[in-house]
Amino acid sequence: MNQWKNPWKFLGSRTIYRNEWIRLREDRVITPSGKPGIYGVVEAHPAIGVIPLTKDGFTYLVGQFRYTLGVYSWEIPEGGGNFGETTLEGAKRELREETGLLATRWTYLGTAYTSNSFTNEIAYFYLAENLIPGKSKPDHTEELVVKKLSFEEAWQMVVNGEIKDAMSVIGLLRVKQILDARKK
Numbered sequence: 001m002n003q004w005k006n007p008w009k010f011l012g013s014r015t016i017y018r019n020e021w022i023r024l025r026e027d028r029v030i031t032p033s034g035k036p037g038i039y040g041v042v043e044a045h046p047a048i049g050v051i052p053l054t055k056d057g058f059t060y061l062v063g064q065f066r067y068t069l070g071v072y073s074w075e076i077p078e079g080g081g082n083f084g085e086t087t088l089e090g091a092k093r094e095l096r097e098e099t100g101l102l103a104t105r106w107t108y109l110g111t112a113y114t115s116n117s118f119t120n121e122i123a124y125f126y127l128a129e130n131l132i133p134g135k136s137k138p139d140h141t142e143e144l145v146v147k148k149l150s151f152e153e154a155w156q157m158v159v160n161g162e163i164k165d166a167m168s169v170i171g172l173l174r175v176k177q178i179l180d181a182r183k184k
Helices: 087-099 151-159 166-183
Strands: 009-018 022-030 036-044 047-052 058-066 071-075 078-080 102-113 122-132 145-150
Touching: 047 058, 047 087, 047 166, 058 087, 058 151, 071 166, 078 087, 078 166, 087 102, 087 122, 102 166, 122 166, 145 151, 151 166
Parallel strands: 047 122
Antiparallel strands: 009 022, 022 036, 047 078, 058 071, 058 145, 102 122
């Protein structure tokens, strides 16, 4: 048997819930063991994370209260992509909305699956450099605090467990690898 072959058999699907950000669907399936079952899937827009970096090694984090967990969270500028925009366009929009910053140099850092056991959401990461300050325009659902700090301080927040947001951890790790390679 081919280990990469899909062992699931799809029988049908129905929408359980939908809003402008997500769709929850329930699929009827035959499981890998051959038994009938259901699988709940949350469909989402692409997630986009931006790591802004100044020439002198500073970055920006965004602090906000996260309703789902009931906690305050320090994160990279991030959000969901909109229909009809590329992930780079979404990255530029999110950076501007949340921090007011514009960037003239963008580096694509790849993707990650945010929680592939129940959602099809894919996170796209970008490094933003050559920053130009401006005025932020957060969404009506956001009450944000923007903090400028050295990249090393932000990385220490990851190491110390102060930054728990998965996209932020992944994005900062990828930039740390770039910065470490630039030092060589």
